[in-house]
Amino acid sequence: MVKLRARCLVVGDAAVGKTALSQMFRSDGAHFQKNYSMTAGVELVVKSVSIPETSDSVELYIFDSAGKETFVEPCTKVWGQPSVLCLVFDLSTEPSFRSCGRWLERVRAHSQGLHIPGVLVGNKSDLSSRREVETSVAQEWAQSQGLEYHETSAKDMENCEAPFLTLAQAFHALYQDRLQTIQNLA
Amino acid sequence: MIDPALSSLGARVVLATSSDEIYPPENIIDGNTETFWISTGMFPQEFIICFAESMKISRLTMHCYNVKTFKLEKSISDDATDFEPISENELEHMEGHLQTSDIPLNEMNATHLRFIITSGHDHFISVHRISVER
Numbered sequence: 555m556v557k558l559r560a561r562c563l564v565v566g567d568a569a570v571g572k573t574a575l576s577q578m579f580r581s582d583g584a585h586f587q588k589n590y591s592m593t594a595g596v597e598l599v600v601k602s603v604s605i606p607e608t609s610d611s612v613e614l615y616i617f618d619s620a621g622k623e624t625f626v627e628p629c630t631k632v633w634g635q636p637s638v639l640c641l642v643f644d645l646s647t648e649p650s651f652r653s654c655g656r657w658l659e660r661v662r663a664h665s666q667g668l669h670i671p672g673v674l675v676g677n678k679s680d681l682s683s684r685r686e687v688e689t690s691v692a693q694e695w696a697q698s699q700g701l702e703y704h705e706t707s708a709k710d711m712e713n714c715e716a717p718f719l720t721l722a723q724a725f726h727a728l729y730q731d732r733l734q735t736i737q738n739l740a
Numbered sequence: 741m742i743d744p745a746l747s748s749l750g751a752r753v754v755l756a757t758s759s760d761e762i763y764p765p766e767n768i769i770d771g772n773t774e775t776f777w778i779s780t781g782m783f784p785q786e787f788i789i790c791f792a793e794s795m796k797i798s799r800l801t802m803h804c805y806n807v808k809t810f811k812l813e814k815s816i817s818d819d820a821t822d823f824e825p826i827s828e829n830e831l832e833h834m835e836g837h838l839q840t841s842d843i844p845l846n847e848m849n850a851t852h853l854r855f856i857i858t859s860g861h862d863h864f865i866s867v868h869r870i871s872v873e874r
Contacts, residue, residue, distance in 0.1 A: 556760040559781035615782065635783055637863055668862065725781070725863075732864045736776065736805055739838060 555609040557602075560725045562614045562718070563633055565657045566642035567650040568621035571677040573597065574708035575642060576618040579718050583711040593620045596632050603722040612722035616640075626660075633664055638721040639672035641701065646678050648686040651695075658699060671724035672701045673717045680707040745771025746870065750792030754820060754852075757786045768867050773803050773838060776868040785857040788820060789870065794851050799873040802841045805866045807831050808859040812843060814850040823854050833861040838868060 564572045573593050577585050580599045599616040617636075619629045639661055643650040654674065661670065674696040676687060689705065696703035702720050706713045746769035756765035758780040765787055767775035779785040794816065809830050813823040826848070831839045857865055 556762075556780055559758075561782050612781075635859060637781055666859075729780070729864060732806075732862060733778065736778065736864075736866045739805060739836065 556729075558610070558612045558725060558729055560612055560614055560637035560722070561634060562616045562638045562640060562721060563636045563661060564616055564618045564640045564642060565661060566621055566675075567644070567647075567653045567657075568592065568623075570621065570642050570644040570647070570650050571708050572621060572642050573618050575640075575675065575677055575706060575714055575717075576616050578708045578711060578714040580616075583714065586709060586711070592622060593618060594622075594625050595620060596629050601718075603719060605723060605726045608726075610726060612725055614638075614718060614722060616718075630660070630664060633661075635668070636661060636665055636670055638725050639670050639701075640675060640717055640721060641672060642675045642677055643687070643692075644678050645676045645687050645692075645705065646681040646684040651676075651687045651692065654695070669728075671721060671728060672699075673720050674699070674701040674703050675717050676703070676705045677708060679705045679712060680710045745769065746789065746791075746872065747771070752790050753787055754790045755786065755788040757784075763866075768870050771869065771871070773868045776805075776866040778866045779857070779860075779864050781863060783857065783859055785865065786855065787867070788852055788854045790820065790852050791850065794849055795872070796847050796849055796874055797845045797872045798847050800843045800845055800853075801869075801871050801873075802843075802855075802867065803838045803869040804831070804841070805838055805868070806833065806860045806862040807839060807841075807857055807865045807867075808833075808861050810841075810858060811856040813854040813856070814848065815852040815854070816849055818851060820852050823852070 576599045597618040602613045604611045693703045704717045753765040763778045765777045812826045815823045
């Protein structure tokens, strides 16, 4: 049995629902904040995820990082060495999807050549009449960047655990892989 | 003289920030490079070795994998307090081979040694063996 620890960055444009998603995940759906409150710095959320079919778990240190441009530079100072990435956009705001490339570049520039497992999350799937980004388009871009794609609605508690479970499993798989490499050294 | 295993001299690991029970930190001081302690995610990572009594050390060698930067500190107190910095070290990545870090210590006295691994060449690092020359 092992308990891994992963530093999970949550990034994306302002007001796409990064904090709502992080808080819904933390509280198992008990806490959806109806009023928007802008995150100016980085909020830390810690939650443990059990890895199915093992007795192992991954403790996610979720760094919910401000999306507003003015605050981004100071935030990157506390990102440290990220373990996994959760990149969020708003399905009803096309520009937030277009920004994803820039966010990804930023995180990669920060990760010193390390491979960072990541997910792309299209949030606000409840706003179906105002949807501006098609699933297939987002899916295709995610795939081209080596990210796994999820759609969520923090408001309707739809699928909020899935992105984090994917990240925990990817990090666990990475650990198993590296362990194998190190065992073979000896 | 080189000690085959620090544990046979009564040394213990009194703190480690990661624990996979299959790869315990005691593997660092068993004198064997085939057994290891592995970090389980995030940096920094730290472990402290406590000697049975104050030791005079002329050289320290660490065998490890994926370590990028680490700091070494020592204490001469009996209760693992008042650590003083000794050195900051950077290691190159060696694909498929253990890294070896040799640190001359000039007959330094210590009761405790603290290793703080501040960054890695990968998400996980392993420490296989620490040996000292007296």
